[in-house]
Amino acid sequence: MTNDPSRVGDMDPEEFRRQAHRLTDWIADYLAESGKYPVLARVAPGDITSALPADAPSHGEPFETIFADFEKILLPGITHWNHPAFFAYFAITGSAPGVLAEYLSAALNVQAMLWRTSPAATELEGVTLGWLRKLLGLPSAFEGVIYDTASISTLHALAAARERTVPSVRQLGLTGRDALPRLRVYCSDQTHSSIDKAVILLGLGQESLRKIPTDAEFRMRPDALAAAIAEDRSAGWLPLAVVATVGTTSSTSVDPVPQIAKLCARESIWLHVDAAYAGVAAMVPGHEWILEGAGEADSMVVNPHKWMFTPFDLSVLYCRHMNIIRAAFALTPEYLKTIEAAPVRNLMDTGIQLGRRFRALKLWMVMRHFGADGLRARLSEHMRLAQTFATWVDRSSDFERLAPVPFSVVCFRARAASPEDADRLNERVLEAVNSTGEMFISHTRLNGRYALRLAIGNLQTTEAHIARAWDLLREHTSRLRGAD
Amino acid sequence: MTNDPSRVGDMDPEEFRRQAHRLTDWIADYLAESGKYPVLARVAPGDITSALPADAPSHGEPFETIFADFEKILLPGITHWNHPAFFAYFAITGSAPGVLAEYLSAALNVQAMLWRTSPAATELEGVTLGWLRKLLGLPSAFEGVIYDTASISTLHALAAARERTVPSVRQLGLTGRDALPRLRVYCSDQTHSSIDKAVILLGLGQESLRKIPTDAEFRMRPDALAAAIAEDRSAGWLPLAVVATVGTTSSTSVDPVPQIAKLCARESIWLHVDAAYAGVAAMVPGHEWILEGAGEADSMVVNPHKWMFTPFDLSVLYCRHMNIIRAAFALTPEYLKTIEAAPVRNLMDTGIQLGRRFRALKLWMVMRHFGADGLRARLSEHMRLAQTFATWVDRSSDFERLAPVPFSVVCFRARAASPEDADRLNERVLEAVNSTGEMFISHTRLNGRYALRLAIGNLQTTEAHIARAWDLLREHTSRLRGAD
Numbered sequence A, B: 001m002t003n004d005p006s007r008v009g010d011m012d013p014e015e016f017r018r019q020a021h022r023l024t025d026w027i028a029d030y031l032a033e034s035g036k037y038p039v040l041a042r043v044a045p046g047d048i049t050s051a052l053p054a055d056a057p058s059h060g061e062p063f064e065t066i067f068a069d070f071e072k073i074l075l076p077g078i079t080h081w082n083h084p085a086f087f088a089y090f091a092i093t094g095s096a097p098g099v100l101a102e103y104l105s106a107a108l109n110v111q112a113m114l115w116r117t118s119p120a121a122t123e124l125e126g127v128t129l130g131w132l133r134k135l136l137g138l139p140s141a142f143e144g145v146i147y148d149t150a151s152i153s154t155l156h157a158l159a160a161a162r163e164r165t166v167p168s169v170r171q172l173g174l175t176g177r178d179a180l181p182r183l184r185v186y187c188s189d190q191t192h193s194s195i196d197k198a199v200i201l202l203g204l205g206q207e208s209l210r211k212i213p214t215d216a217e218f219r220m221r222p223d224a225l226a227a228a229i230a231e232d233r234s235a236g237w238l239p240l241a242v243v244a245t246v247g248t249t250s251s252t253s254v255d256p257v258p259q260i261a262k263l264c265a266r267e268s269i270w271l272h273v274d275a276a277y278a279g280v281a282a283m284v285p286g287h288e289w290i291l292e293g294a295g296e297a298d299s300m301v302v303n304p305h306k307w308m309f310t311p312f313d314l315s316v317l318y319c320r321h322m323n324i325i326r327a328a329f330a331l332t333p334e335y336l337k338t339i340e341a342a343p344v345r346n347l348m349d350t351g352i353q354l355g356r357r358f359r360a361l362k363l364w365m366v367m368r369h370f371g372a373d374g375l376r377a378r379l380s381e382h383m384r385l386a387q388t389f390a391t392w393v394d395r396s397s398d399f400e401r402l403a404p405v406p407f408s409v410v411c412f413r414a415r416a417a418s419p420e421d422a423d424r425l426n427e428r429v430l431e432a433v434n435s436t437g438e439m440f441i442s443h444t445r446l447n448g449r450y451a452l453r454l455a456i457g458n459l460q461t462t463e464a465h466i467a468r469a470w471d472l473l474r475e476h477t478s479r480l481r482g483a484d
Helices: A013-036 A047-051 A063-077 A096-108 A119-135 A150-165 A193-201 A222-234 A257-267 A279-283 A322-329 A360-395 A419-434 A463-483 B013-036 B047-051 B063-077 B096-108 B119-135 B150-165 B193-201 B222-234 B257-267 B279-283 B322-329 B360-395 B419-435 B463-483
Strands: A143-147 A183-188 A209-212 A238-245 A270-274 A299-302 A315-319 A399-401 A409-414 A440-446 A449-455 B143-147 B183-188 B209-212 B238-245 B270-274 B299-302 B315-319 B399-401 B409-414 B442-446 B449-455
Touching: A013 A063, A013 A096, A013 B013, A013 B096, A047 A063, A047 B119, A063 B096, A063 B119, A063 B360, A096 A360, A096 B013, A096 B063, A096 B096, A119 A143, A119 A315, A119 A360, A119 B047, A119 B063, A143 A150, A143 A322, A150 A183, A150 A193, A150 A238, A150 A270, A150 A299, A150 A315, A150 A322, A183 A193, A183 A222, A193 A209, A193 B322, A209 A222, A222 A238, A222 A257, A238 A257, A257 A270, A279 A299, A279 A360, A315 A322, A322 B193, A360 A399, A360 A409, A360 A463, A360 B063, A409 A419, A409 A463, A419 A440, A419 A449, A419 A463, A449 A463, B013 B063, B013 B096, B047 B063, B096 B360, B119 B143, B119 B315, B119 B360, B143 B150, B143 B322, B150 B183, B150 B193, B150 B238, B150 B270, B150 B299, B150 B315, B150 B322, B183 B193, B183 B222, B193 B209, B209 B222, B222 B238, B222 B257, B238 B257, B257 B270, B279 B299, B279 B360, B315 B322, B360 B399, B360 B409, B360 B463, B409 B419, B409 B463, B419 B442, B419 B449, B419 B463, B449 B463
Parallel strands: A183 A209, A183 A238, A238 A270, A270 A299, B183 B209, B183 B238, B238 B270, B270 B299
Antiparallel strands: A143 A315, A299 A315, A399 A409, A409 A449, A440 A449, B143 B315, B299 B315, B399 B409, B409 B449, B442 B449
16 A cells, blocks of 8 residues: 555655545536535434444544545535525535635645735735725725634624723723723624624623614614614613624615714714625625715625635625724734734734634635626626526515515515414425425524525526526425415 | 636536646645745745735636746745744644545535534534544543634633623623622633633633743642632632643643642632643553643643644634533524424534534544554654754753753753843844745743744654754854854
């Protein structure tokens, strides 16, 4: 055997080359034909665990053996996010140029904590985030930084808001201080759960998060926000931040950011815009309006791993006051001090994570491979497909649409005699179509009622895929209605 | 052109196959010959930025063009972490099986937030962390979870300690509550900066972090810890957690965990063990002692991306009370509710990040490819190389060793007439050897004096590499001494 894993050193180089070429062919087939797999894994809880041994092997094994087990044991337990009929949550794409970039990044294994440990990773992050900022029409005062997830981006935004409002927090913390009032964060009742988790982690408590009611199209009501702030101030709360959303998770509604931004400016409250999913659409001609007012915000998150064809994970935080994030977190122990010929940016200063992957590489390869026009064409096509599906829903007497479709997500449901019947029916429709293996959708609740959600975001999704989804939905709805 | 990036859809499948095979050959060469590159990037600040355009390309570009720019512009700006003469910080390896796993993971693009969205990723995480737990001799009460970095693992451990001590924190937060005393966290004066960042983020403030003095071998003094806790209690502080370190960043010292664990049990204080770098060495026969007492801890972090040949990032938190982490953070909005046939683990419940990559795949491939014996052989070899280098230092009249060498890191310096002269000389030696391009070491301060640090952790590092490093160190030290 050319490859004896029990010796020291890495895998034999020629063995790596052979295995990597074999894997390349498997991946090329997979990317071309991922649609042939059942999109939702069909295993039962515990199946994978019970198929695997309870202990690590004592002796090393050839890569063929390991890969054969991947195909036999793990692959049936994969829910295929890179499948053209993955319509759940927010549909995403690990695009071909992005996959190549991740492969290269793993081989380089760069850790981008300091400029010195990663000049190319550090500077490419600045360059690519400049490109994206301009494509989205955001002001040059917005400095960008890459984190793993929107949860972490938003956490940093709210930590910065806390730092600005209570500058002593870094040194003294929040406890045991009589003079410190309760702090308040505002978002709509449609806002993502990551905001709740952030206020918990920051020690503000869920009570600090006041959820503002929304209008008939699920958009935060600025009048209700203004009233809440006024009421809180007179009750002794100190407003800390407002989180406005461009593309909410349930219905992709767009909060009225221009009005909210004006209010925040007047009240001196940090405005964070969560544009994690939909922000990228602002690069499409005719859609610039969706980020109107976001340029006035203090910070904004947008996730290229959601709807910009970049393999998971890559979230971008733009911030008008990155110096405040640095003031909150920069801290250089002796073993990380470096002396350079000119001032440099050390990425570890902009966050709580010391270690950082070379994530800018995939963003760069994706943006260059598709180009700005290519990105726009793909986003437009996804919005066209969503409109097409929405039209089918609107024209059907058996279904109804439950929210506007500004982007690539359609919320709808099968009609029934009563709202309660509709809830029960649509829950069963969801399970039925998902168990076909041909499509995967998820649900939400809008105005308290169960809603089906069809989200488009995979580069291989075509009109044939949504037509098949529509057929399956109608077929199973009829069958389930007949069975009642 | 077979690949027109301006059309909709992903890269043409056959174009992907061709490009991926070419990239595979490049990566195979790179992994075999990374030692031929200057290990530390030789670019000046701004070089990369100025070589790249300020705007994204309008039109998509062929992958060849992009990769040519990678080689021409970015590669000179790479500091080669996967280089056999990378001896700085903690040296790491993006091993061949790990690189293949990351490639596959990028193509699958699984997002492991819910069991349903990733049965294989969710269950493989449980299985591989069980394997690792047993290899390290940790108790079955330790449930494991994978995060990106030790910073995030430790943050969750301290968040859990906060949740246990102040159960109302999730709802009410820490502010505006007269009854809440100041909270205290303890660690040694050698502890990693991630602890400081965690207490800042959690709203405890840096003042809450009390750094306990260490003994002559840089280990936390349990008597000093006991005295600090007693003093704090009588001054009205509420002790929250102790962080003990197994393998500190400066000198890889090992805190006396058994005594600290007894003290924490008596005082009912959460004990978190930071074994991010050195914990894996407990699997090597004769080294079981290093995790003695860690089984009594409440939580422990160990990073396979540091010294277990797993491409960055993959940090593991083991916790005896994962239910407390869930109590702190679990929160399921309607759009993430699922119904399964049996109770399942949803990974989003164990943390602040909703999105999670399929990281267990690389851990599984690395552990299977090398096997337990192969991992032990490689860790032993790195410790043998460090002992060899330490012996050279000890035998030289021109150098002195500054700390014990329990693992794979040697702290030493060139001798000089006075401590101040030694500081200046060794700073210059560091810059001189690093600018050769043949090796990369970093520094720290021990007892206030500048110390060189040589860290071994790359699978391709052999005795020849450390011998060359020793030659370069002696040669440049002599030259710099002569120049004075």
